[in-house]
Amino acid sequence: MRNDEISRIVKSDNTILAFGEKLCTKRGHDEEQHNYIRQKLREVGRLLKDMRSCSGNVEKSLENFMYPDAFKFITQSCKNVAGFDGNTNTYATPSLALKIGTTLQKCLKILISKGIETSNRDLQTRAEDLSKLFEINWTDDMSSNALRTLHEAKQNSQKGLLPLANDVKVMSEYLRHEAETHANTLQGSASDCEKRQAWHKLSEICLC
Structure with a gap:
């Protein structure tokens, strides 16, 4: 990764590093997948940067944000990163909104596993509860508008391809x-x- 603020955030966060380790275990043998791994790490790094900025705490880790009562805060940061426009209910980067949701779910599984392995019931419980909130609310709060934005963009692009x-x-x-x-x-x-x-x-x- 190029040396910038996002890569420094990634390298200093244990949960993101654990996520990266799993990506490398699964895809790291294929050099063509290295760019994909970098991209996924930078996505979650950008999200953590926004959450830190919104909370006013630049030292807070991703794990420290993973509480059920912080779900709305997390979704707002996801919207910020994906360029959500509240007036039109559309995203500047709708695909990013969809990808971040999937990435966060994987990070929550890492935290659940960590909680079980370390007998940390508090970590396990709150990660499991937050994961359930994602399953229940993510589609309505994030995915539906992102998919609609993609669909409308596809329709608009196809209009220009109609033959004379x-x-x-x-x-x-x-x-x-x-x-x-x-x-x-x-x-x-x-x-x-x-x-x-x-x-x-x-x-x-x-x-x-």
Whole structure:
């Protein structure tokens, strides 16, 4: 990772490092996946930076934010990072809003595992409760608007790809002319080889 504030946050947080370790165990053998690992770590690092900024505590770890009563605070930081616009209910980066939710769920599993391994019932319980809140509320609070933003962006991009009427007419006339040509070849006195080629071409034109 390049040396900046986000990478320093990542390297100093035990939960994010544990998440990175799992990513490396699963994908680290493939060099092409290294960029994906960096991207995932930077996503959660940016989120932690925003949560620290909003809370006024620049030393707080990700684990310290993982409480059920902080769910609304966490979702607000997710919205901040993904560029949520409250006036239009859309995201500047909707895919990021979806990815962060998945990443946080994985981080919560890491904390649940840590709580079980260290017999820390408080950590285990609050991580489990927060995970349940994600399952219950995340779709309504985050995912639905992110998916809608992606859908609208896809529709808008497709509008510019509609062909002109003249283009459709030219294509239609060309296909009709080619179909008649190859049909005549099949009905004429062409060689077997020529007829096989004409049949092949005619079948493609019919599919078009």
